[in-house]
Amino acid sequence: MRKGDHLDLECGGLDDQGAGLARVTGEDGAIPTLVHIPRVLPGEKAAAVVDHVSPHIRQGAREAWASLTTLGSPSPDRVTPACPAQASCGGCVLQHLAYPAQTEWKRAQVVDALGAAGLGAVPVGPCVPSPRPLGYRNQAKYVFGREPSGRLVLGAFVPRSHDVVDLEGCQVIEPPLDEVSRALRSLLDEAAVAPFVERTHTGLLRYVTLRANAEGQVLVTLVTNRRDWPGAVALAQALQDRCARVTGVVQNVNSSPGNVVFGPDEFVLAGEPTVVDAIGNCRVRLSSRSFFQVNRHVAALAYDAIRAAAAGLGNVGRVVDAYAGAGGIALSLGDLADEVIGIDENAAAIRDAEAGALAAGFSHLRFVTGDVAERLTEVAAADLVVLNPPRAGCAPGVIEAVGRMQPRLVAYLSCNPRSLARDLALLAANGVELGAARIVPFDMLPHTPHVETLCLVSSR
Numbered sequence: 001m002r003k004g005d006h007l008d009l010e011c012g013g014l015d016d017q018g019a020g021l022a023r024v025t026g027e028d029g030a031i032p033t034l035v036h037i038p039r040v041l042p043g044e045k046a047a048a049v050v051d052h053v054s055p056h057i058r059q060g061a062r063e064a065w066a067s068l069t070t071l072g073s074p075s076p077d078r079v080t081p082a083c084p085a086q087a088s089c090g091g092c093v094l095q096h097l098a099y100p101a102q103t104e105w106k107r108a109q110v111v112d113a114l115g116a117a118g119l120g121a122v123p124v125g126p127c128v129p130s131p132r133p134l135g136y137r138n139q140a141k142y143v144f145g146r147e148p149s150g151r152l153v154l155g156a157f158v159p160r161s162h163d164v165v166d167l168e169g170c171q172v173i174e175p176p177l178d179e180v181s182r183a184l185r186s187l188l189d190e191a192a193v194a195p196f197v198e199r200t201h202t203g204l205l206r207y208v209t210l211r212a213n214a215e216g217q218v219l220v221t222l223v224t225n226r227r228d229w230p231g232a233v234a235l236a237q238a239l240q241d242r243c244a245r246v247t248g249v250v251q252n253v254n255s256s257p258g259n260v261v262f263g264p265d266e267f268v269l270a271g272e273p274t275v276v277d278a279i280g281n282c283r284v285r286l287s288s289r290s291f292f293q294v295n296r297h298v299a300a301l302a303y304d305a306i307r308a309a310a311a312g313l314g315n316v317g318r319v320v321d322a323y324a325g326a327g328g329i330a331l332s333l334g335d336l337a338d339e340v341i342g343i344d345e346n347a348a349a350i351r352d353a354e355a356g357a358l359a360a361g362f363s364h365l366r367f368v369t370g371d372v373a374e375r376l377t378e379v380a381a382a383d384l385v386v387l388n389p390p391r392a393g394c395a396p397g398v399i400e401a402v403g404r405m406q407p408r409l410v411a412y413l414s415c416n417p418r419s420l421a422r423d424l425a426l427l428a429a430n431g432v433e434l435g436a437a438r439i440v441p442f443d444m445l446p447h448t449p450h451v452e453t454l455c456l457v458s459s460r
């Protein structure tokens, strides 16, 4: 198989990124090729043209990537995508798959990951759907750039390209975010603000992030290549005049190369640099760079499940909330425990968590800035350890520390089934009995291939 070849394929399943997968058998005993074709669903026949063939062989097969040219009869699970830019923005790769089929597929992803780690016996519950499959994201990140037509847009890079696709009308963000992004785009256009161009290191504005709270107030962060921007304050004030829901505009300066969004320095241009948001009954203060669960409705369900399991312990002495972010989980457990220690490496998030505890009147919550692996060694014992790491999962030292502490309950909330499965196997190797483990997938990010998984491990 070569780049440019035309293929007739039948899709047998989806890969872990949500693209269709078809197996092409090699002639005369040649090794088979697994072809990834975005936007094709299991059971569908498709004509496609090969874009890339990997030189590597994985698990006895070669891999190739192809683009759909013609689709045969559509799967009964195929639906019309809600978003105008779905085909090119690269975010919601599953929008053409009916929502119930998405959650079934996500549960299967978790089952497969556990099976591959030798944990096939751990039961996995049904995937909890998002109460809102659209309009659920409370944060939006835009690249500021020009469409090929030259029009300035707030958009996203088309995958594997430097072209920017307009995200106006995005259906997965909360509606106030789209309203603010439209107003901001017009103001940036009127002020002729130049997009930053990485290749030539020219221009000014790189990214825009918007964060909405449950009341629809919006914090705007303008990420620029340099501090110097004479029109910044006037633009921020004009945005507040046009959109009363904008409660703060912040300039973040990021002059580093690469695609990290935020730089270290921030300046308030108008209003407040934080918003107070809520997950269930728990109120959390958020600054531009603090991590916060993007789907407040699903996060509330996951937090409730952790809370119910904690309540089942009876008296709870100490809770450790590792990878605490702005303290959402720690705050939601505050009234159940004698002491809560939250740990996160992000100092801005820890300041937000401290402010949240103060506002809630909790003096028994303590937040520590630092690496979880290092800080956990300072904690002798805990009744409940919450782990909510980024996609890479926990460092081995974290799992070893949890094994040493032998808490009555471990609540591991994960955004990556593979690292979760790896860490659970390591927990078992460190003496944490998985026999009573309960696993519930949650659909935090409908239409994307991501699945959030909660694993509750209680000692019998």
Ligand SMILES: C[S@@+](CC[C@H](N)C(=O)[O-])C[C@H]1O[C@@H](n2cnc3c(N)ncnc32)[C@H](O)[C@@H]1O
Pocket (backbone or CB within 6 Å): 291, 292, 293, 323, 324, 325, 326, 327, 328, 329, 343, 344, 345, 346, 349, 370, 371, 372, 373, 388, 389, 390
């Ligand atoms: C998935 S978020 C957790 C957010 C929080 N539990 C919540 O519910 O909002 C992961 C967090 O881990 C933090 N983090 C990543 N690596 C870390 C490390 N090695 N040590 C401490 N914190 C880390 C990030 O700053 C981020 O806030």
